[in-house]
Amino acid sequence: MKTIQISCPLDSLKGTVALAGSKSISNRVLMIRAFSGRDFPIAGLGNAADTVTLQRLLASAAQTSVEPLDAGPAGTTFRFLTAYLAAQEGTQVLTGSERMQQRPIGLLVDALRELGARIDYLEKEGYPPLRIHSPQGLGRVAVLSIPADTSSQYITALLLLAPTLPAGLQLKLEGTIVSRPYIEMTLRLMQYFGVRHRWEGNLIAVPPQTYQPQPFRVEADWSAASYYYALAVLFPDTDLALCGLYADSLQGDAVLAEMMEPFGVTTVFEPEGVRLRKNGKPLPQDFEYDFLRCPDLAQTLAVICAAVGARGRFRGLETLRIKETDRIAALQAELAKVGVALRAEDPGQGSFVLQGR
Incomplete structure (x- = not known):
């Protein structure tokens, strides 16, 4: 070698x-602007590929383009647009990269269908690409249940849509919530734009109301x-x-x-x-942390531990295998090149031990 x-x-x-x-904030604020139907300035908007793609596709959707909307590998973009397009007039095809077409979307589609959305799978059941039709009776139900341990992007997509529904939405999160910080981010941003909510236990209630446009700066x-x-x-x-x-x-x-x-x-x-x-x-000899609330930091901390020779125990990494790529496999492959091993401590539970060098 x-x-x-x-x-x-x-x-x-x-x-x-x-x-x-911030990509997460940028994408949410772009969606709020789209749902509001009114323009407002966004300073410091992120330049991540996901955000650039979302901007472009929202502009195309506003023109009711007959061309398929291609989200590429951007999971956030695809999921947010699925909920947004379900509330728009016209028929749109939403697709993505080969990897995106391997990532399930069924849970979100089922939830939107329950609300009254008309969405068809064009190929494999439960996976992109989708054909999304004009809504008929969207919001016919106002209470919805969704697993609390699902992707926060599904939950966020539904919350962003919620105030625009005729009766709002009561979203029940069943089980243990694993992505609370991202849900909190969504609700705080909605609140900034005038949308109130109530969160008690595992129930989030968003009454019908209108987003209030105002200038925003992305941190x-x-x-x-x-x-x-x-x-x-x-x-x-x-x-x-x-x-x-x-x-x-x-x-x-x-x-x-x-x-x-x-x-x-x-x-x-x-x-x-x-x-x-x-x-x-x-420098520490050992490092242990539960990344359930901040999984995107895990890769950087793994590299830091490898660089300083610290033994690491990382928990809460369940979601990293289903990102735009398998981040666990990628991290294991790259660390192995410098003699560091990242091994599953409890297979299937998102717990890993890092040691070597």
Whole structure:
């Protein structure tokens, strides 16, 4: 096997980074703008491929394009658009990449059909592509149940649609909620745009109401910030400013600031964002964390553990196998190249142990 040696002659990490806007927030605000039917400015909109695709497809849908709407590999885009198109006049075909057509959509389609949506599968039952027709009696039921451990994108798609339904929606989440931060993000954004809700136990009630357009600024992406935190761990000296990150964040990934303290990186919150500095703590020999509320941080933390020689125990990774790619398999393959093993501790339960080097 060919080996490439990479070295960095620097011993300090200093500067200012302008991070892109949060993809999760950007996509939700774009959907709220579409559901509102009125334009309003969105500053700091993310530039992720998912967000760019969503913008393009929303524009095409508004023109009732006869061409299929292709979401590519973007799961969020596909799921949000499924709910949105179910409430729009006209017939649209929604498709995606080969990988997207392997990812189930049946649970969301079943829920929308129960509400009165008219959606057909064009190929395999329960999977994209879809043909979505003009609604007839959408909102004929106002109470819906959905497994609480399903993708938060399904739940968010239904919540974003909820206030536009004639009687609103009471959404019952059955079982243990596994993606609470993303649901909370959705509801806080809806509240910002004038939509009230009630969340008691596992029941979320959204009355019928209208989104109130107003200017919005997207905060920077905490998940993207994790890569700079990883660099900060590896440098002896750090004074790095990351713009657009705030303590009162909508993102569950904001827990990163606390998570990185044991790795020697302190987060100082400033008016324009955060500043990373070293705190002098010795690097840990062991690291254990439940990523159920922030699964997108798991890969970065696995790489950090590998780099500093820490043994890691990672829980709550159940959803990483069903992303745009199998992130667990990809992480295992890449870590193995540097002599680090990531092994399932409890097969089927999303718990893994990392060790090596």
